[in-house]
Amino acid sequence: MIYNLDKINEMAEGDEDFINSVISVFLEEVPQDLEDLEIALNDQNHDQVYKLAHKIKPNVDLLGMEQTRAAALQIETLGKAGANISEIQEVFPLLKKDIHQVVSELKKDFSI
Numbered sequence: 724m725i726y727n728l729d730k731i732n733e734m735a736e737g738d739e740d741f742i743n744s745v746i747s748v749f750l751e752e753v754p755q756d757l758e759d760l761e762i763a764l765n766d767q768n769h770d771q772v773y774k775l776a777h778k779i780k781p782n783v784d785l786l787g788m789e790q791t792r793a794a795a796l797q798i799e800t801l802g803k804a805g806a807n808i809s810e811i812q813e814v815f816p817l818l819k820k821d822i823h824q825v826v827s828e829l830k831k832d833f834s835i
Contacts, residue, residue, distance in 0.1 A: 726825050727787035745785065746833055750826060753782050757822050760798070764812055772811060773802030776818075783822070791821040 728742065735741040756779050763771035776799035783791040794817045801811045829835065 724828060725788060725791070725821060726828065729787055730785055743833065746829055747835070749782055749786065750829060750835060753779060753822055754826055756782075757819060761815070761819070764808060764815060767808045769802050769805045769808075771802075773799055776802055779818070779822075783825075786825065788821060788825060791818060791825070794818040794821070 731742055731745050735745075756775050760772060760775040760779070763775060776795050780792055780795040780799060783795060794814050797814050798811055798818060801814070
């Protein structure tokens, strides 16, 4: 398991509906953001790369995905700096793999 719910549980204070809501929003938004990020990379659109990585970062952080958060932060920083797209594309597969894995785990663990 590459996620943990410690931060969400702390915020939820036992509210299962809140936890399920956070998980549902993650499952709805993050895969689409990831897809849009891949398109932005292919289009070499640094501004969109920056914005989408910035949007993904707090979502993976909320799920305690430190390695994934670090990858999103690196992509965000490189996008903002207008770095070479190939440099960003070296980091992207890690972000993509982790997000796909956690989406699969969440769907299984929460029977969604």
